[in-house]
Amino acid sequence: MPNDVRMRTLTIAAARGLLRSRDELRATGLTDRELSARVASGELRRVRRGRYVHARDWSGLWSEGRHLLEVAAVQMNSDPPGPLFTGVSAAVLHGLPLYRTAPRLVHAAIEGRRHTRSRMGIHWHDIPVPAHDVTVIDGIRCTSLDRTVLDVTATAHQEAAVAVADAALRRFAVVDGHHQDAELAGIWRGVLSGRAHLVSTRGIRQAREVISFADGRAQLPGESVSRLQLHRLGFRSVRLQEQVIGPDGETYWLDFAFERSRCFGEFDGRGKYTDPSMTGGATIEDIVMAEKRREDAVRGVTGWGLGRWESSHIRTPDALGARLQAFGIRPP
Numbered sequence: 001m002p003n004d005v006r007m008r009t010l011t012i013a014a015a016r017g018l019l020r021s022r023d024e025l026r027a028t029g030l031t032d033r034e035l036s037a038r039v040a041s042g043e044l045r046r047v048r049r050g051r052y053v054h055a056r057d058w059s060g061l062w063s064e065g066r067h068l069l070e071v072a073a074v075q076m077n078s079d080p081p082g083p084l085f086t087g088v089s090a091a092v093l094h095g096l097p098l099y100r101t102a103p104r105l106v107h108a109a110i111e112g113r114r115h116t117r118s119r120m121g122i123h124w125h126d127i128p129v130p131a132h133d134v135t136v137i138d139g140i141r142c143t144s145l146d147r148t149v150l151d152v153t154a155t156a157h158q159e160a161a162v163a164v165a166d167a168a169l170r171r172f173a174v175v176d177g178h179h180q181d182a183e184l185a186g187i188w189r190g191v192l193s194g195r196a197h198l199v200s201t202r203g204i205r206q207a208r209e210v211i212s213f214a215d216g217r218a219q220l221p222g223e224s225v226s227r228l229q230l231h232r233l234g235f236r237s238v239r240l241q242e243q244v245i246g247p248d249g250e251t252y253w254l255d256f257a258f259e260r261s262r263c264f265g266e267f268d269g270r271g272k273y274t275d276p277s278m279t280g281g282a283t284i285e286d287i288v289m290a291e292k293r294r295e296d297a298v299r300g301v302t303g304w305g306l307g308r309w310e311s312s313h314i315r316t317p318d319a320l321g322a323r324l325q326a327f328g329i330r331p332p
Contacts, residue, residue: 010065012093012138015072018057022050048073048121063102068092074106074122075140082141083108084134086125087151090142091164096149097221099163101156109143128198145171146192153210154196154203161210162228163221170216178241178253180216189214217241222267223255225314230256232317233324234331238265246297254298254306261329263305264298267314 038044051073075082087107105123133147149168153161173184217240218224242257256265307327
């Protein structure tokens with residue numbers, strides 16, 4: 001299903017609300033045979049033993065929402081206090097993005113005498129998690145935000161790792177949505193880099209590189225991955241969240257500013273036009289017209305061009321490079 005019809009976010013409470021137990025479904029009049037038939041036909045999806053979701057709700061979710069449903073279902077099926085969720089499973093509890101990542105298993109830390117293994121859709125990790133790295137979110141135990149960032153940046157593919165690190169740093173060091181406090185960002189990088197030894201030995205190098213590269217001014221995962229691809233293309237001095245004052249004193253913020261090419265750059269995610277949480281009830285036509293007026297104003301007061309790209313253009317550095325060249329933006 002294309003991203004433009006998917007819900008962008010899902011809270012833990014909403015995830016619990018979407019899940020239906022076998023008893024709840026039977027209370028609506030469904031027999032066990034009818035329940036099995038609806039699962040077989042695709043009308044219902046079995047998330048975990050005894051936990052179901054309507055297929056229309058499942059299909060309307062991004063991977064973050066789908067995995068959050070799986071985590072919530074595991075928690076609801078567990079005896080108190082429930083598993084200690086880690087890695088990507090902790091990430092969705094913290095509301096962090098999973099860029100192009102669709103976890104096959106729920107991840108949790110082993111507590112007690114067990115060996116690392118996968119069982120009934122859960123990957124149990126034999127990793128030490130000290131008490132100060134444990135938090136509780138809406139009644140669900142998981143690793144702290146910092147520990148979760150370390151685990152994900154060490155194990156995820158680099159694009160997903162950068163998106164997670166940017167999102168976490170944004171919460172810590174971006175004070176007004178556009179300006180990053182350099183001192184706070186330095187503290188955050190120092191603390192996490194100093195704790196990188198806690199993660200898998202194979203992932204220490206990537207974790208430290210990603211933490212060093214992180215920038216909280218990226219507002220969307222697509223902007224984070226755009227930064228990464230620009231870096232791979234050789235760009236080193238692109239300005240982020242560039243402020244432009246319009247002809248009537250209005251303020252505009254541009255994702256990227258390419259000084260040498262005298263051109264701004266914007267990652268144009270589909271959610272801007274279709275996600276109810278971002279559109280504020282405006283129609284696509286209204287949003288497109290507002291974007292046109294914004295672009296005209298920016299061009300008029302700066303004399304700079306403006307290039308746009310979408311998710312398909314940031315899959316590889318070459319794809320983004322080709323898109324940028326169409327706007328006269330070339331790597332140094």
